[in-house]
Amino acid sequence: MNLTSGRTPRQSRAQDTRASLLQAAIEVFSESGLNGGSVSRIAKLAESHDRMIYYYFGSKEGLFVATLEEIYRQYNEAESRVELNLEQPVDALKTATVFFVRYFRDHPEFVTVLNSENLHKGKHIGRSLLASQFSKPAIGLVHRALHAGQAKGLFRVDVSSRDIYVMISAMGYFYQSNQYTLSAFLDEPLRDPKLFYQWEAFVVKAVLRTVLNDSVKLGQFE
Amino acid sequence: MNLTSGRTPRQSRAQDTRASLLQAAIEVFSESGLNGGSVSRIAKLAESHDRMIYYYFGSKEGLFVATLEEIYRQYNEAESRVELNLEQPVDALKTATVFFVRYFRDHPEFVTVLNSENLHKGKHIGRSLLASQFSKPAIGLVHRALHAGQAKGLFRVDVSSRDIYVMISAMGYFYQSNQYTLSAFLDEPLRDPKLFYQWEAFVVKAVLRTVLNDSVKLGQFE
């Protein structure tokens, strides 16, 4: 058996080209946005040619749509690997919160690419056939934790998982997205791990205080 | 009598040109970002010429720095007009929160220009001599409300005005900044006023629950 044979079948080489163009696109669009990221820089980074972008994706915009889909796919995939202990709803919600806050920190490309898409008023995500499938898993994570806590009488029933999801996202996303202006504004290096974990702890606390019933003391979980 | 100084003396005409270029820059950079907004589009919108941008601002980047300074100046100016009734700390914090959430909704240019600056890793704001002065007023608003509540024993003393400021900003900013992807993601039109005011109410509630002492019931303020 020869697994390392030089054979590079047609299909898999094509897959390679497509995949490496997509990977390069994520990097370049992440660094420079849709406008600032040039197709030739992407092609060069992928060790391919401009032409192949048009071959596989039709246009720069087509590549951007594929990029959006890919980062959402990775986001959902990461979320699907998070395990919640629903017997301990407070822990579960902590886990979910920490996952999101860290995901945005660890995936700046997710943040910058979405910012680019929003600058363009979301016109590409509307074109994606996959767009509608994106949201369910991520919100589901928050929903399961929240629902478990509500079932146990720990969490308020008048808060929606949608609001809590947006709250967590906002606090995690904004900290990453605006880190440079915010660091200048606050005169603190937000990227500093110590500051980050302080912030993370604050987010967890804020989320829990928002959902816990008045009768439950947060202190007991800390 | 001075016949050569008419209705528009030389100096103020220059001021006009400079001011209208700056105004146009805000609009264009807001719509298209630093990369996507072209010098000539700005000049055309200001009914001036490309060359004048170099005359007044030295370069495109110089113009962007001026743009950043201007939107921060407007932000601080708006904040300075907010009046807080510090006798009622909960109301004061509500007022501050509502101000910020609505400011981001009503000033998309503030949001998109800051996003652009963050995409460029904050390299322009560092160049501005004014940068350090920007933060104090805005945080001050939150600080005064929070301090008043703490002095009255209503608010926790273990929360910092910095964290609360970032929390409020995050929830207001993210809702505006990511409205297009979020609307697609949640399958809801976030720009819809009804949804906006629901969100605003939720933000107020989350902030108050985060700062109020356990012994204080939020209910009494609603």
Next chain:
Amino acid sequence: MNLTSGRTPRQSRAQDTRASLLQAAIEVFSESGLNGGSVSRIAKLAESHDRMIYYYFGSKEGLFVATLEEIYRQYNEAESRVELNLEQPVDALKTATVFFVRYFRDHPEFVTVLNSENLHKGKHIGRSLLASQFSKPAIGLVHRALHAGQAKGLFRVDVSSRDIYVMISAMGYFYQSNQYTLSAFLDEPLRDPKLFYQWEAFVVKAVLRTVLNDSVKLGQFE
């Protein structure tokens, strides 16, 4: 029984591909010229692939040569179906004239493809082995009519069928070829059927006046 030979045996399917590529080439070259008509547009229109053009015709130029040959072939074939009543030379010449004038109107692809070839200084037609055979039939039509009239003493003997052929072609071809600039120039819609038939009548008259002996009155044939 031969199970592998179905309704479309290999060879004829190949013929189909070749023929539909050629047909598509006529359409595309006709619309956009040699330079403007792209290989991939032709392939797409033929529901085939770029690669097949190289397979069957060697190059884009090879395909253009085949296109030229095909439109000349169709031209000659149409001419060969025209029947002249040589007993009535004036009628015969009318019939021939009308045939040519209408052929150019009804076959704009003939006109535009020849224009393209002339733009390229006739370099493709020289390559075709068939080129020399093209002319005889078409001129023959005029020749037979003219000769019949000369034999009967109706037509001048000092006019050549070559000149008359070119005269008829010029007047029919130019009207079609330059219809857009001419319509703008004359401020009349030349494509209008009424104007076309007036022009056709004028061409017939001009041709007859050019060939008829002075002693013969044209009036008697009208």
Next chain:
Amino acid sequence: MNLTSGRTPRQSRAQDTRASLLQAAIEVFSESGLNGGSVSRIAKLAESHDRMIYYYFGSKEGLFVATLEEIYRQYNEAESRVELNLEQPVDALKTATVFFVRYFRDHPEFVTVLNSENLHKGKHIGRSLLASQFSKPAIGLVHRALHAGQAKGLFRVDVSSRDIYVMISAMGYFYQSNQYTLSAFLDEPLRDPKLFYQWEAFVVKAVLRTVLNDSVKLGQFE
């Protein structure tokens, strides 16, 4: 007085650039058509830069419109220099006919550029504000000759100057425009001066026979 001083005032240098770009455009579009003629070839030929085409003409199409206008302007200017002896209508019509036939021979750029415009269905001439002024002078030349002959009873009154103008144009234009395919078709080198003057003589004869009254013998004018 120093007429040759090295002074190159702003305006006239600009005029030079614009004019040489236009001149180069005529050459290149004439050789290769609108599609085949590249802006960079034009810029190089004019010893200028691509960018200046956009500076002065806005786009390649804008340059093509200017090119059309320029060749029509030259055509009309040439026509305006033709002097007709209206006392001798037959001579006058001969002179006009010869002018047109030779103009097309001597200005192949007029022919190829118009062909290009017709390939594009006349969409540029429609955009030209000057288009409507183009036709009058050229037709006027034929009209004056024809009218003089009609007034003298030499020419038929049932022929229109429009038809005669188109007839002359067709015969002169087609001979030039289709010279390459026609030379191959007829197996004669149409560019040969001898053949050209034979053709010119035939055109004159055909035109005169078309317009002369039956009672007038052409022979007396030859």
Next chain:
DNA sequence: TATGAATGAGCGTTCATTCAT
């Protein structure tokens, strides 16, 4: 016989910027 993948040159156009007065 037929096809997916790849290629490099060139296209029309726009960019931020500088020159010369």
Next chain:
DNA sequence: CATGAATGAACGCTCATTCAT
């Protein structure tokens, strides 16, 4: 104080064509 002219690099994209099975 203001302007028209010029510049060269880069942009997104399409071209005809060839490679490798």
